[in-house]
Ligand SMILES: Nc1ncnc2c1ncn2[C@@H]1O[C@H](COP(=O)(O)OP(=O)(O)OP(=O)(O)O)[C@@H](O)[C@H]1O
């Protein structure tokens with residue numbers, strides 16, 4: 148079964164300001180094959196996809212396609228119109244017309260087999276925005292298929308899809324490649340790669356770390372090594388001791404959250420930093436949500452700070468929880484207010500139980516202590532909007548430090564901050580644990596987990612699949628455990 152080259156790209160370079168998103172990358176795609184493209188966050192996958200699909204021009208490099216090659220791309224960010232119907236979304240470029248009118252029946256006739264193939268059972272007249280996210284993603288894939296491409300490019304198509312939809316999509320891809328179509332498939336799920344791809348290319352820092360290897364010639368640990376590179380692995384030295392004599396501030400026992408978390412049991416002790424890790428949708432973030440009172444728990448026992456299960460974020464804060472979210476613009480800060488107003492905004496809530504109303508000068512003084520500790524660049528009266536991103540994130544930290552938390556929940560706390568700020572935050576996290584707090588940390592940055600955590604709980608498909616700690620706590624071990632659900636603790 149050889150259909151020949153459909154697309155060959157070489158020596159592609161693309162810079163954004165100082166960032167080299169692609170630094171001499173290339174790829175060769177053949178008809179009849181699913182070619183997987185993998186790599187860490189920021190490796191350059193989407194940049195390559197955008198160049199191949201013609202929506203981005205490279206600074207350098209060549210690209211050839213077979214004559215008459217039509218490329219359809221499903222991009223990482225949904226690009227549909229939620230206010231329009233499914234039908235209107237499926238035919239954006241030229242819906243069939245009759246007498247100058249949109250021919251709905253013709254559209255539906257064309258769409259029906261494609262929708263059926265994907266298992267998308269919707270009335271084409273439904274407003275897209277009313278569908279669940281997974282169905283919206285399938286609609287986007289259906290739109291690409293309706294263009295009858297010779298090359299279909301899918302950039303992380305399955306991250307929002309439930310398992311049965313992923314299986315249907317895999318079947319559809321097999322049918323397509325059987326017809327000689329080339330598929331470029333970007334994913335973080337290496338198991339999917341091993342199941343459906345004939346070839347795999349690994350990008351690392353904008354370069355090709357593994358070029359079109361045949362699936363049969365690689366395994367998951369090798370792919371992980373290619374993704375991470377030969378970075379020296381050094382498990383951090385950990386000197387903290389968890390308080391084994393005190394009741395653990397965080398206890399989950401047999402906890403389930405419908406559709407997200409199944410029968411999860413773990414504790415976090417005072418004085419330790421426990422990480423949680425998993426691929427998108429694995430359930431690790433839902434475990435954090437349980438602790439923060441932001442999940443619909445359907446079974447199991449939860450105890451946070453000795454007060455049972457928190458039913459709201461407010462209840463969690465009363466139980467001693469500090470929550471540093473990843474999306475600081477939405478949850479973290481009042482951008483138009485001053486530093487002192489932000490840093491003291493939740494300590495009011497926590498201090499409210501004491502009955503003492505602190506004065507403004509007390510609050511400002513307290514803010515100065517905290518921002519000094521964090522080496523914030525900015526004074527207490529500066530509006531937060533004027534600070535840099537990293538310094539804004541320090542204010543989020545300061546605001547929760549002000550509550551003197553017993554339990555600290557951090558979701559990707561250093562995303563988008565520079566290395567200096569990152570190191571300072573890591574120091575503060577260590578101090579919090581040393582001071583007796585129980586810390587739970589999620590991070591998309593595996594190095595952060597290995598540097599900061601005493602142990603990391605690994606989630607796979609809604610279940611706690613294992614724990615990695617001590618000498619074994621390396622980026623490579625974590626990445627492999629997240630893929631396979633393996634690595635039982637040793
Ligand atoms: N429009 C842009 N402006 C500035 N920098 C960008 C832009 N798009 C991408 N980058 C940078 O280029 C690099 C590669 O990004 P790209 O989106 O290609 O990564 P990716 O491999 O798709 O990552 P992910 O797995 O997170 O989707 C990153 O450092 C990213 O921050």
Ligand SMILES: [Mg+2]
Nearest residue numbers: 192193194223
């Ligand atoms: Mg991407």
